[in-house]
Amino acid sequence: MGCYQSKSKSDNSKIVTVKDLKVQKSAFVQHNPNPFQEIYSIGRSIGTGAFGEVRRVVHRHANATRAAKIFRKDLAKTEEAKQKLNLEIDILKSLDHPNIIRIYEFFEDPKRFYIVMEHCNGGELFEEILKRQSFGEVHAAQIVQQILSAVAYLHDRGIVHRDLKPENILLEERGDILNIKLIDFGTAVFLEKNKTIRGALGTAYYIAPEVLTGYYNEKCDMWSIGVIIYILLSGVPPFDGKTDDDIIEKVKKGNYSFAGAAWRNISREAKDLISSLLCPPANRLTAPAALLHPWIAANASRSLPSVQVMQSALSNLKGFHNNNKLRDAVQTFIATQCISQQDTKDMREAFRAMDTNGDGKLSKEELLAQYVRTMGPEMAEVEVNRIMAEADSDNNGFIDYTEFLKATLDLKTAMSAENLKVAFDVFDKDGSGKISTLELKRILEGGAQTEKSLWNMIVNEVDLNGDGEIDFSEFQNIILSKL
Incomplete structure (x- = not known):
C-alpha cells in the first residue's frame, strides 16, 4: 500500500466470545484504494504547510464537505517524514473527542498522500x-x-x-x-x-x-x-x-x-x-x-442544552440495546462517517453537559448523577449498570463520545437506505454483493487473536438463507430490526 504502515499497538489477547469483541471507530478509518479525484472534487486551498496544503473537498456521492490534508511526496522523501505521516494517521484514528478534529479516510497516489478530515466553516x-x-x-x-x-x-x-x-x-x-x-x-x-x-x-x-x-x-x-x-x-x-x-x-x-x-x-x-x-x-x-x-x-459554565435535548439523550441511552455485533459495528460506522456536524450538535451539547470533569468520556458516576434526578439511587444504579453493559462497545469502563452518539442519535433517520448501502460497501471489500467471514474479520478484528468460529457465529446470526455470507437484504434486516 506504499507509504502507510500502522504503528498502532496490537491487542494480542485471545477473543473467544462475540461479547468480548471490541468495536472501535478506528476500524472504519481506512486506506481508500480508489483515485482521490474519483471520490472527491477538490476546491479552494484553506491552508499550507511544509509538505503541502489543506483543501476544501466535496465527497461526490455523499455531497459532504470535508477538508483534505494533501502531502506532496517530492517534499516528504525521507524515512523520517514518512514515519511522521504514519504517526499522524495513527494518532488521528485513535482520537474520539467532541473538540478534536475527526479523520474519515486516507488515500495515496504516485505523487501525493491525502488525509480526509472534518471541515470547519468558522476558520481559525x-x-x-x-x-x-x-x-x-x-x-x-x-x-x-x-x-x-x-x-x-x-x-x-x-x-x-x-x-x-x-x-x-x-x-x-x-x-x-x-x-x-x-x-x-x-x-x-x-x-x-x-x-x-x-x-x-x-x-x-x-x-x-x-x-x-x-x-x-x-x-x-x-x-x-x-x-x-x-x-x-x-x-x-x-x-x-x-x-x-x-x-x-x-x-x-x-x-x-x-x-x-x-x-x-x-x-x-x-x-x-x-x-x-x-x-x-x-x-x-x-x-x-x-x-x-x-x-x-x-x-466557563456551559450553556446547558434544552430540557428536551437532555431528556431525549437520557431516554435514548436507557432504550439503547446492543444485542448484535454487526449492528453495533454499523451504528459506529454511521455515527462517525455519515452523520453531519449539524446532526450531532444537540447530542454533542448533551455529552459535554454530562461530562462534568471535562475528560471527554462519561464515567459511571457522571451517568448516575443524571439518572438519580429522576429515579431513586438503587434504581439509577441498576439502570446505569445496564447502560454501561450495552453502550460501552470497547469495554473500557467509560461511554466514549462515539458510543454516546450511536446510543442517543435518532437511529431511524440515521439508518437511511443510502447510509446502509455505504456501510454495506465498506464491509463488502471485493464488491461481490455479499459480506464474507473474512471481510468481516478484516475490519473488526483490530489486531486481536480470534478463532474462525467467532466470525461464523456472527455471520450465522444474520445469514437467513444459509449460504455462509451476508447479502444486502440480510444486512438491512438485522440492522433495522428492533429500531
Missing part, C-alpha cells in the same frame, strides 16, 4: 482573535475549557500535541466559540507515563522553555495553553519580539507582565491560572487540574 481561532482584538473573561474561559478538555483527553491517552496555538484551533462555524476543534497532529507524539522526549518543535510564541533547552513531557502543552489564555484576554503575546530569536530569548527567561491597560480589569483568578501555567514544569498545572481552577469554574 487566530482569525477570531484578530477580529475581536481580545475576549471578555467568560468567552475566553469557554474557549479555554474546551482546549483543556481536549488536551486532558490527549494526555490521558499518552499523546503530546507539541504545537498548540490559535492557528491550530478551528471554529466549527463563524463566531461559534462554543464549538471548537483542535487540529494539526503533525508534530504530536505518543509518550509513556513518566517518560520525557527531546527535540525543539513548535512555534516561537507558544513554545515552552524546556523544549528549547532539553528534555520535556506533556507539560509543554500546558505552557502553550497559558500563552493562549494571555493572548485571548489581552490581544498580545506574553513573549514578543521582532524575530523568532528575540521571542525565544524572552521565552527562555520566562519574564512576562500583567501591566498595562489591557490587564486593569482582568480578574485575579485569570492571572493566577496564567501564572500557574507559565511557570517551571514541576509547578505547572496538569490539564485535569486546570479544568478545576476557580477561573474556569466561575466563567
Whole structure:
C-alpha cells in the first residue's frame, strides 16, 4: 500500500466470545484504494504547510464537505517524514473527542498522500482573535475549557500535541466559540507515563522553555495553553519580539507582565491560572487540574442544552440495546462517517453537559448523577449498570463520545437506505454483493487473536438463507430490526 504502515499497538489477547469483541471507530478509518479525484472534487486551498496544503473537498456521492490534508511526496522523501505521516494517521484514528478534529479516510497516489478530515466553516481561532482584538473573561474561559478538555483527553491517552496555538484551533462555524476543534497532529507524539522526549518543535510564541533547552513531557502543552489564555484576554503575546530569536530569548527567561491597560480589569483568578501555567514544569498545572481552577469554574459554565435535548439523550441511552455485533459495528460506522456536524450538535451539547470533569468520556458516576434526578439511587444504579453493559462497545469502563452518539442519535433517520448501502460497501471489500467471514474479520478484528468460529457465529446470526455470507437484504434486516 506504499507509504502507510500502522504503528498502532496490537491487542494480542485471545477473543473467544462475540461479547468480548471490541468495536472501535478506528476500524472504519481506512486506506481508500480508489483515485482521490474519483471520490472527491477538490476546491479552494484553506491552508499550507511544509509538505503541502489543506483543501476544501466535496465527497461526490455523499455531497459532504470535508477538508483534505494533501502531502506532496517530492517534499516528504525521507524515512523520517514518512514515519511522521504514519504517526499522524495513527494518532488521528485513535482520537474520539467532541473538540478534536475527526479523520474519515486516507488515500495515496504516485505523487501525493491525502488525509480526509472534518471541515470547519468558522476558520481559525487566530482569525477570531484578530477580529475581536481580545475576549471578555467568560468567552475566553469557554474557549479555554474546551482546549483543556481536549488536551486532558490527549494526555490521558499518552499523546503530546507539541504545537498548540490559535492557528491550530478551528471554529466549527463563524463566531461559534462554543464549538471548537483542535487540529494539526503533525508534530504530536505518543509518550509513556513518566517518560520525557527531546527535540525543539513548535512555534516561537507558544513554545515552552524546556523544549528549547532539553528534555520535556506533556507539560509543554500546558505552557502553550497559558500563552493562549494571555493572548485571548489581552490581544498580545506574553513573549514578543521582532524575530523568532528575540521571542525565544524572552521565552527562555520566562519574564512576562500583567501591566498595562489591557490587564486593569482582568480578574485575579485569570492571572493566577496564567501564572500557574507559565511557570517551571514541576509547578505547572496538569490539564485535569486546570479544568478545576476557580477561573474556569466561575466563567466557563456551559450553556446547558434544552430540557428536551437532555431528556431525549437520557431516554435514548436507557432504550439503547446492543444485542448484535454487526449492528453495533454499523451504528459506529454511521455515527462517525455519515452523520453531519449539524446532526450531532444537540447530542454533542448533551455529552459535554454530562461530562462534568471535562475528560471527554462519561464515567459511571457522571451517568448516575443524571439518572438519580429522576429515579431513586438503587434504581439509577441498576439502570446505569445496564447502560454501561450495552453502550460501552470497547469495554473500557467509560461511554466514549462515539458510543454516546450511536446510543442517543435518532437511529431511524440515521439508518437511511443510502447510509446502509455505504456501510454495506465498506464491509463488502471485493464488491461481490455479499459480506464474507473474512471481510468481516478484516475490519473488526483490530489486531486481536480470534478463532474462525467467532466470525461464523456472527455471520450465522444474520445469514437467513444459509449460504455462509451476508447479502444486502440480510444486512438491512438485522440492522433495522428492533429500531
